Amino acid sequence: MDRRAFFKSTGAAFAASALPLGALQSAAVHAQGISADKLEFDPTLTPLRGFHGQDVSCERAQIEGRIPDDLRGTFYRNGPGLFERGGMRYEHWFDGDGYVNAWKFTDQGVAHQARFVQTRKFIAEQQANVFLVPAFGTAITAKMPVRSNDDVNTANTSVVRLGDRLLAMWEGGSATALDPETLETRGLVTWAPELKSMPFSAHPKIEADGTFWNFGTFLGKMVLYHISASGTLLRHAVFDAPSGGMVHDFAVSQKHIVFVMPPIGIDIKALRDGKGIGQAMTWDANTSTKVLVVEKADFSRRRILELPAHMVFHFGNAWEENNIIRVDYVRSQNLSVFDEWMRKGMRGERTPSAQSHPAFLRIDLNRGRAELTHRNENVEFPRVDPRVVAKRNRSIFYPFAENQKDNSLNSVMRLDVDTGKTDRFSFGASALVEEHVFVPKRGSQREGEGYLIGVGFDLKRQQTFGTVFDGSNLAAGPMAIIRLPYWVPTCFHGNFHASNA
Numbered sequence: 129m130d131r132r133a134f135f136k137s138t139g140a141a142f143a144a145s146a147l148p149l150g151a152l153q154s155a156a157v158h159a160q161g162i163s164a165d166k167l168e169f170d171p172t173l174t175p176l177r178g179f180h181g182q183d184v185s186c187e188r189a190q191i192e193g194r195i196p197d198d199l200r201g202t203f204y205r206n207g208p209g210l211f212e213r214g215g216m217r218y219e220h221w222f223d224g225d226g227y228v229n230a231w232k233f234t235d236q237g238v239a240h241q242a243r244f245v246q247t248r249k250f251i252a253e254q255q256a257n258v259f260l261v262p263a264f265g266t267a268i269t270a271k272m273p274v275r276s277n278d279d280v281n282t283a284n285t286s287v288v289r290l291g292d293r294l295l296a297m298w299e300g301g302s303a304t305a306l307d308p309e310t311l312e313t314r315g316l317v318t319w320a321p322e323l324k325s326m327p328f329s330a331h332p333k334i335e336a337d338g339t340f341w342n343f344g345t346f347l348g349k350m351v352l353y354h355i356s357a358s359g360t361l362l363r364h365a366v367f368d369a370p371s372g373g374m375v376h377d378f379a380v381s382q383k384h385i386v387f388v389m390p391p392i393g394i395d396i397k398a399l400r401d402g403k404g405i406g407q408a409m410t411w412d413a414n415t416s417t418k419v420l421v422v423e424k425a426d427f428s429r430r431r432i433l434e435l436p437a438h439m440v441f442h443f444g445n446a447w448e449e450n451n452i453i454r455v456d457y458v459r460s461q462n463l464s465v466f467d468e469w470m471r472k473g474m475r476g477e478r479t480p481s482a483q484s485h486p487a488f489l490r491i492d493l494n495r496g497r498a499e500l501t502h503r504n505e506n507v508e509f510p511r512v513d514p515r516v517v518a519k520r521n522r523s524i525f526y527p528f529a530e531n532q533k534d535n536s537l538n539s540v541m542r543l544d545v546d547t548g549k550t551d552r553f554s555f556g557a558s559a560l561v562e563e564h565v566f567v568p569k570r571g572s573q574r575e576g577e578g579y580l581i582g583v584g585f586d587l588k589r590q591q592t593f594g595t596v597f598d599g600s601n602l603a604a605g606p607m608a609i610i611r612l613p614y615w616v617p618t619c620f621h622g623n624f625h626a627s628n629a
């Protein structure tokens with residue numbers, strides 16, 4: 129299938145709001161969004177207020193404790209940072225414009241900088257001071273042409289260094305290249321002419337040697353990317369997806385690429401009526417969640433297995449031995465966190481989030497069987513030591529919710545998958561935490577030897593802080609807390625890039 133044919137199907141959602149301008153007259157009737165006036169924000173949700181397009185920086189953050197001498201480099205984070213224009217507020221957290229943060233660890237201390245990604249959408253909307261294009265979870269009438277996925281690309285989900293580029297990633301369109309030092313936007317990344325504007329997920333899997341795997345999926349089609357450590361496309365394939373309106377993340381083992389595809393459909397009529405894609409998603413509890421296993425060496429060799437319906441956003445890792453693939457991820461029941469918690473959060477209302485648990489998938493390739501087990505902790509955003517991606521791993525790191533009723537992520541946890549034991553630290557009622565990533569100690573070879581670093585929000589001070597834990601002893605508490613003199617919008621994901629010193 130060529131790019132044009134692919135886009136014809138994948139781009140149908142945006143085409144519904146962009147090209148047939150006549151149809152938009154009906155969409156206008158449904159235009160939604162929250163009035164930004166008079167919202168009383170729960171103070172625990174302050175970072176979801178977002179910014180108004182401003183960049184921020186702090187040359188020397190206040191450090192409590194000690195930053196390890198060998199922790200040097202930049203911790204990049206990305207998330208939606210702007211939710212309001214012209215008195216109107218987005219309805220969904222996923223809608224905001226990408227705001228990339230850089231926490232620079234040097235011999236002089238820690239500096240912080242954050243800048244909005246200068247996407248086409250962001251630049252045009254900054255000038256107009258109103259939203260001009262449809263958003264993922266908010267019905268907005270297009271006021272400028274939307275010809276491809278990248279005209280609505282917010283570049284808001286994650287960020288990773290690849291070669292000399294920093295990639296700000298969304299999942300519905302191209303990655304956006306930034307300058308790794310200044311965070312200045314360089315422009316959209318096209319891996320090959322036939323892949324222009326194709327979806328490129330925000331969850332690439334990067335093996336220890338730098339081999340970079342990614343995928344894109346949208347309305348029944350999938351694309352796979354195999355990219356070198358320096359950022360050159362080596363192979364790609366486009367094929368029909370076995371199911372689904374949304375696949376957010378995936379896993380890679382030594383020989384296979386694994387997708388777990390929840391029973392999400394897209395109501396095309398709702399899209400044509402002007403709804404956002406997130407609003408047009410449907411959940412079919414009577415259909416299975418599909419497991420798609422693709423051979424790394426030959427993308428045409430694929431098989432599908434089935435599990436009872438459940439939802440997944442994020443994966444930790446995958447590895448295999450004797451034709452048995454082990455995959456870990458975070459499982460939830462359905463789309464409720466996405467539909468309810470995130471929408472209420474955008475209005476400043478704090479509500480308990482739906483449960484999501486560590487899950488363990490065993491795929492027996494000889495018997496063609498998939499089995500899923502899970503633990504009971506409430507977790508999200510699993511990460512492993514980058515040295516064990518696609519290899520056997522012993523540990524998984526998660527933010528977790530200490531209080532099961534409230535379900536706010538206020539703690540971090542390391543799970544030993546061999547023994548089932550956990551190592552935990554909780555900030556109690558004083559803070560909420562985001563994803564934490566593992567940074568190997570320089571010169572070490574052993575998995576788990578290094579630091580767990582992340583970001584949190586101090587509820588009392590109403591400020592954002594960074595954390596550094598000893599990755600092998602979380603219970604001891606942070607080795608360092610890095611305090612910013614301000615808060616920044618909550619990020620989704622990020623990665624640490626070690627300096628060469």
Ligand SMILES: [Fe+2]
Pocket residue numbers: 285330331376377441442620621
């Ligand atoms: Fe994600």
